[in-house]
Amino acid sequence: MSRILITGANGFVGTNLAQKFVAGGHSVRCLIHKNLSEIKNIPVEIRYGNIADPASLTKAVKDIDFVFHCAGALRAKNIKTLYDINQTGTKNLIEAVHKYNPSIKRFVYVSSQAAMGPCINLEDPKDPNGLCGPVSDYGRSKMMGEREVLKFKDKIPVTILRPAAIYGPYDKDIFTFFQMASKGFFPILTGRKNCYVQLLFISDLIEICNLILTKNEFKSNIYFLAQKQHYSWHEIGKIIGEAIGKKVLIFTLPAWFIKFAAITSETAMRLIRNEASPFNRDKIKEFCQQYWLGDSSKTEQDFNFTFTSLANGAKITYNWYIQNKWLSRTKYQNQYL
Template sequence: MSKILITGANGFVGTNLVKKLLTEGHIVRCLVHRNSDSLKNLPIEIFNGSITSPDTLPEAVKNIDFVIHSAGILRAMEVKTFFDVNQAGTANLIETVYKHNPGIKRFIYISSQAAMGPSKDLNLKDPASACEPVSNYGKSKYMGELEVLKFKNKFPVTILRPAAIYGPHDKDMFAFFQMIKTGIFPILSGDRDSRIQLCFINDLIEICRIILKKDQLKSSIYFLSETRDYTWQEVAEKIGIIMGKKPFCFILPSWLVHFIALTAENLSYFFKREASPFNTDKANEFCQKYWLGDPSSAEEELQYTFTSLESGAKITYNWYLNNKWLRE
């Protein structure tokens, strides 16, 4: 049994992490900057604070065995905010850990495929190859990785780069389930032949669980995804089969995707004063032809088999139904 600090504990990844680790008997400490129903009534330690406020961090990092850093920002109205949170916030956290708890067993950073960037062709991109992010989000996550790697000779650090994550509690991929339910599915990459990989949330959680039990790891960085890649139409059709739908897929040209993203961004800024879920930064990611990485090091070194889209999507769809996010 270990004592584990989870940042971003009330987010999509964090919520799933907390619940899984509790079932294994770990003592879970959560760093949160706001209360959340997802953590309500759970037997956890809650520390109110933020990775952007270094003075709130020392007590949270003391007397723990592991840190799983899943806090971050996916969208922002200003570019600077990405780097304030994903880079500087990560630096604040790991520097505080080194200062107040240098004997920590391992620091795990949940990064993103966006940090690595898309592949140039159908060849799977090696996690050890040069990173070429195409979005401000991806650039900020990559800079966060560099902050973590500064400490790799101080204590064990591991960086996980999941592909697009889906699963229970997820609101972003939920939009795709909603579209498939309507029977209409726009392909936002601008290219019918574009290919992506996906990571089921349970796989990310299991990989974290496995790493917690490892004293030594061969690699510092792992890319996580199902080995198989898909076109967006294949994704829609496979989820459609589970939902009993046959979605009509059509391609939106990249210029139109960017125009829609810019419009949504401006409307959200002027009327809601908040970042739009679909924005120009996200459009830059969607309009890449190949999001393909090589998960073989995770499969071989951690002896793990990733969940198929068919299985993961079925679990996710049933969760959406059971929690009234969708109706049959």
């Protein structure tokens, strides 16, 4: 049994990770800022703290074998907050681990493909150990967080995981695409055709994290996680439609409309809820890239792992949405493209 600290345990990745580790008989401690909604029914130890506040981390990192750092900001009302959380927060956490728990078995940072950036064509997926080229402030802030972790690679064991776009149970972002597809339409938000991405089913990320607990040899500090197969957004819409069992109208929105919609969404969320919008100009910079492809072959080899296909993952995800009443079945199902 391992003693594990999860930051961001109330988020999409953290919730799935906490469930997996508890089911495996491990002792799980969760560092929570304020919201317990997603993990309140999972038997874990709760420690309140904030990675932006170094003093709140001291007790949380003690007597722990593994840290899985999942906390981070996907979006923020201002750019500075992204760096305060994703870079400085990560710096605070790993410094606390090094100071108060230097014999830790491993510090795992769940970063993002956004830190690595897109590639230039279909034939040359991005090497996770090559130069980074993030195109958004989110990506740059995650890249800076990675650099803070790598400063300690000769002092404590560290591993950086760079997942591609993640989908699956508890996800609220890609859920939007399932939601629209269930209503019969699937807009492509790239502003142009023939944009390609790789995806990662949440269970694959969780299983890689689980394998880390018993893995003794790591051939790299950085691993890219994604199904090797790439998809156009039209193919993704078609596969989600098939998973739902519904005929889906797939269409590409023009770039000018997407940018206008992002500005409108940002303004409305700021005025009405005083929150950052999930659909924003920084995110559009990522959406409009043509080739979000990385090389996951080293991950497959080093972990002896096969990633889940989108067809299978989409079916599992849709069934979870139905079972948990995020979506409801309609009479128009089984009329897919």
